[in-house]
Amino acid sequence: MTITNALAGIAVDDITAALDFYELLFGRMPDARPMGDIGEWKLPGGGWVQILADSDRAGAGTLTLIVDDLAEELGRLSLQGLTPVAKSMGDFFKTAKFRDPDGNQIIFSQPQPGTY
Incomplete structure (x- = not known):
């Protein structure tokens, strides 16, 4: 596969x-x-992010965007x-964490030079 x-x-x-x-x-x-x-966004590097109505699972998701x-x-x-x-800075990434209206976690992450 x-x-x-x-x-x-x-x-x-x-x-x-x-x-x-x-x-x-x-x-x-x-x-x-x-x-x-459902709403979907295509990412420039490939892949899609889909937002879907599902009250039973709402608020428990995590999405990391590089x-x-x-x-x-x-x-x-x-x-x-x-x-x-x-916000945080580590050896490999610096990040900023957001929450959507349901509490899902969205992380923006930038690789540190030479680590990605």
Whole structure:
């Protein structure tokens, strides 16, 4: 078997509130709305992020997005009114953690030079 792509799903309770949040997070509308309770964003390096209404699983997800310039992303997100709940710097990555309206964790992570 050869895996050629991936779709990461994040369960939310209120799809309308979630779409508003993720549109700010990604800086654009979803690339696809295959059903009324799903929104999908295609990532430039491949793969998709899917937001789907599922009240039973809402709020327990984690999504890590690798970025080239964390400071630039934080500046863009700040202009949208989104601020991280935590930031950290490790030997391999510097990160900023956000929470969507349901409590799902979204981490923006920038590799440190020479580690990725």
